[in-house]
Every structure is written in C-alpha cells, then in structure tokens.
Amino acid sequence: AKKYILHQHFSGLPKESDLKLVEEELPDLKDGEFLSEAVYLSVDPYMRAYEPRLKLGTVFIGSQIAKITESKSKQYPVDKYVVGQFGWRSHTITSEEEAKDPELSIRILPDFGKLPLSLGLGVLGMPGNTAYFGFLEICKPKEGETVVVSGAAGAVGSLVGQIAKIKGCKVIGIAGDDEKGKWLVNELGFDHFINYKKPNLARDLAKCAPNGVDCYFDNVGGEISSTVLSQMNQYGRVSVCGAIVGYNSDLSTLPKATITQGFIVFKQLKIEGFVVIRWRDRWMEGIDQNLKWISEGKLKYKETVTEGFENMFKAFVDMLQGGNIGKAVVKV
Ligand code: NDP
The missing domain is CATH 3.40.50.720 (NAD(P)-binding Rossmann-like Domain)
Incomplete structure (x- = not known):
C-alpha cells in the first residue's frame, strides 16, 4: 500500500517535496473492518486551503472512490464501491466505527447506472x-x-x-x-x-x-x-x-x-x-436531481483525468493552475 504524507507545510504553490510518497504494510483485518482499494481519487482546491490545519506526518486529505476487496463487516461487503475521505492512500483499512465519523463522509456509492463511477467525485458527489x-x-x-x-x-x-x-x-x-x-x-x-x-x-x-x-x-x-x-x-x-x-x-x-x-x-x-x-441531510436530493438532469440531457459534465497514483501531486498542482476543464480526478 502507498500513501502521501505531509512532509512540509506549503508556501505558495505546493512543491512536490512538500509531500512524501511512502509505502506501508497493512495488518490483517479485525472483525468489523474492511479493506478498500482506491479506484479514483479526487484533487480539489479545498485541499490547498485546508493544508495549514494538517499536522506534519499525517496522510494528505482527500476523497476517493474505492472498491472493497476484503471485508469482515456485513455493512461493507466485498465488491461494493465506497466514496469517502480516505485521504491520498492506495489502500485503506476502515472499521465500521470509523466509517460513522461524519468528517470521513463514507458512504456506499449509489448506483449511477451506466455512468462512470468517477462521477461520484464530481457531478454526482x-x-x-x-x-x-x-x-x-x-x-x-x-x-x-x-x-x-x-x-x-x-x-x-x-x-x-x-x-x-x-x-x-x-x-x-x-x-x-x-x-x-x-x-x-x-x-x-x-x-x-x-x-x-x-x-x-x-x-x-x-x-x-x-x-x-x-x-x-x-x-x-x-x-x-x-x-x-x-x-x-x-x-x-x-x-x-x-x-x-x-x-x-x-x-x-x-x-x-x-x-x-x-x-x-x-x-x-x-x-x-x-x-x-450544511446540506448533509438532503445529500441524496442533490445527487438524484443532478442524475435526472444528466439523463434528460440538461446537465453535461467533463472530467480531466490523470492516470496513476504516483501522479496525484502533478494533477493537484495542474488543477490549482487552471489545467483542468470540469472535474480533476486521478485514475489509479
Ligand atoms: P475547479 O475545478 O474550478 O478548479 C480550480 C480552478 O480555479 C482552476 O481550474 C482555475 O481555472 C481556477 N483558478 C486558479 N487560480 C485562480 C485565480 N488566481 N483566479 C481565478 N481563478 C483561478 O475547482 P472546484 O470546482 O472543485 O472548486 C471551485 C471553488 O469552489 C474553489 O474555490 C473551492 O474551494 C470551492 N468549493 C467550496 C465548497 C464549499 O462547500 N464551500 C465545496 C467545493 C468547492 P481558470 O483557468 O479559470 O483560472
């Protein structure tokens, strides 16, 4: 498994050396835990704005869409997709207890029909x-x-x-x-x-x-x-x-x-x-309405997709400088 940790606080435009890509060995799952593997990761402006509040050495923040590949939780079974604030990690072990934390906003990804899963980080997220x-x-x-x-x-x-x-x-x-x-x-x-x-x-x-x-x-x-x-x-x-x-x-x-x-x-x-x-309690209303408008041809979307977990930083800095049209995402 790989993760990006904050190595040095940003000053101006973030530098690659501000984050460190590190490997980690994940332990075996305990009861109530599930392992998810990142499929799409989001890069967003709020990550830049929020960074001063992060402690050095912590995993850099961000949401992702991940596939559950191992599970000891009935609520989060294998093969389901989840969306949540797992941070810039390739693999994450989460307990059912942790998954309840509103800050992590972990949910099973709703069914988008034939539309790409990545929309869960954009127009349908x-x-x-x-x-x-x-x-x-x-x-x-x-x-x-x-x-x-x-x-x-x-x-x-x-x-x-x-x-x-x-x-x-x-x-x-x-x-x-x-x-x-x-x-x-x-x-x-x-x-x-x-x-x-x-x-x-x-x-x-x-x-x-x-x-x-x-x-x-x-x-x-x-x-x-x-x-x-x-x-x-x-x-x-x-x-x-x-x-x-x-x-x-x-x-x-x-x-x-x-x-x-x-x-x-x-x-x-x-x-x-x-x-x-603020609208957490009405979350699905927005997703359902945007999905309906997409199916009616009234709402169009574009994604700027960067390939590779190792290119997270590049995708992030490109987005901050206007390199994206529509939603910037990274495909693992
Ligand atoms: P975008 O996809 O819009 O990406 C950022 C864009 O900002 C770039 O593509 C660039 O486009 C533009 N930009 C960069 N620097 C400048 C600058 N100096 N002046 C003007 N434009 C600049 O990001 P999002 O749609 O994800 O986010 C848009 C805004 O919404 C951000 O401010 C973000 O923090 C905020 N946000 C707030 C939320 C909330 O709950 N309040 C939730 C989500 C996002 P260009 O080529 O036009 O310069």
Whole structure:
C-alpha cells in the first residue's frame, strides 16, 4: 500500500517535496473492518486551503472512490464501491466505527447506472451538491435574471451555470482560458464568457450584462469578485463558495481588499458563505436531481483525468493552475 504524507507545510504553490510518497504494510483485518482499494481519487482546491490545519506526518486529505476487496463487516461487503475521505492512500483499512465519523463522509456509492463511477467525485458527489445547493438555496434565482459565475469552467462552476440555464436565467461565465470559454458557450449553453486574464473585466461584464447582475456565484474572490459586486442590481444575491485567488498566496503580500461595502449597502446585497455539508441531510436530493438532469440531457459534465497514483501531486498542482476543464480526478 502507498500513501502521501505531509512532509512540509506549503508556501505558495505546493512543491512536490512538500509531500512524501511512502509505502506501508497493512495488518490483517479485525472483525468489523474492511479493506478498500482506491479506484479514483479526487484533487480539489479545498485541499490547498485546508493544508495549514494538517499536522506534519499525517496522510494528505482527500476523497476517493474505492472498491472493497476484503471485508469482515456485513455493512461493507466485498465488491461494493465506497466514496469517502480516505485521504491520498492506495489502500485503506476502515472499521465500521470509523466509517460513522461524519468528517470521513463514507458512504456506499449509489448506483449511477451506466455512468462512470468517477462521477461520484464530481457531478454526482460533493462538487455537484455544492453547485446544486450552494446556488439554488443561496442565490434563489428567478427566471429571466442575470447570473454570473466565476471559476466557471471548473467542477462546481460549470454545473452552476447549467443549473442557472435550467432555471431560465441569463448566464455569464468568468474563467481564465478561451478554450474553456468555447466549451461553456458552445456546449454548455452559457450566454457569455469573459476571460479574466484579459484586461478590462469591468467593461466586458458591463457589455454582457447591460441590465446588471442579479446573482453571483463566487468561486474565486479578489478583484474579479469586487468587479462583479460593483455591477450588481438592487437586492442582488451572492453565494460565496470559495476564494481560490488567495489559496496559493501568502495573504500578507496580497493587495489590500478593494472596498466593496459601498456597493453592498447601496445595492442592498445579500452575501452568504456556505460549506456544502450544511446540506448533509438532503445529500441524496442533490445527487438524484443532478442524475435526472444528466439523463434528460440538461446537465453535461467533463472530467480531466490523470492516470496513476504516483501522479496525484502533478494533477493537484495542474488543477490549482487552471489545467483542468470540469472535474480533476486521478485514475489509479
Ligand atoms: P475547479 O475545478 O474550478 O478548479 C480550480 C480552478 O480555479 C482552476 O481550474 C482555475 O481555472 C481556477 N483558478 C486558479 N487560480 C485562480 C485565480 N488566481 N483566479 C481565478 N481563478 C483561478 O475547482 P472546484 O470546482 O472543485 O472548486 C471551485 C471553488 O469552489 C474553489 O474555490 C473551492 O474551494 C470551492 N468549493 C467550496 C465548497 C464549499 O462547500 N464551500 C465545496 C467545493 C468547492 P481558470 O483557468 O479559470 O483560472
């Protein structure tokens, strides 16, 4: 078995030497335990954001889809697939007791029919529910409204824009690459795309949203978000999902935040952050709805798949730098 442990805390963009790939000998199973073998592992921005809270020497965090290959548990029988926070490990022994820990979010993978298992890490898993609940419950979009999504071509953003289209909104996606923009507009049905790496985001946004912005789903924070806030309409709603602009930066060296409070006051905006596990009790509602939309052809997904457990780090850093379209996953 292999696992990645945190060797050194990250400073800026993570370096390969910050993690260490180590081999481990696993003991025989005890009663109530099961052994699972990773099939797909997820790489997500939250891993970067969460890293400062991890102790050196611990297994690096992350969820995976794994196949149960040995079991002394009736609840977790051989050949079933599980999804959960097993960390960056090739093989994991878990007890039934540990599997109850809400932090580990271990569940038997629901049946996706003919769809790939890896979707359990994307549109039919945590990112899918982040889009579904984080957008609908906080932005409460109405038909005909204008919605802006940043981080638009990623795992969460690409779904938020499509859900907004399903709800009859006009959708503007912001991302950092023109190829991503073509996919959003030509294949996913976004109305407009803006490349934030080109100058004059404010002018481009005003052109795409001449009547202002009603809902903003914010994956990135920073100047992009200050610009969007400045063009919101009265009683606009903002769902704050993430702040990836700051994840790889030393916060003390970032420019001082733009003053956005004036817009918030005079436009009477409602701004709310969330963590998706807030909707833990409704988890299957989001998965079932996204599955239904996929089967109806209303929700499309893309995955950027990196092959090989040994390439986890590369996949992680590529994703942090925008190398992915849709959900970034590693296939063992
Ligand atoms: P993505 O698939 O969107 O991957 C990250 C993307 O971020 C990259 O592809 C890149 O795209 C973009 N990016 C990187 N650096 C910057 C930057 N400096 N400015 C703007 N964009 C940048 O990841 P996810 O969809 O998994 O996550 C999106 C956001 O949602 C993250 O902030 C994450 O932390 C958050 N999240 C929050 C959850 C919650 O419960 N609140 C749950 C899940 C995710 P590009 O080419 O466009 O630059």
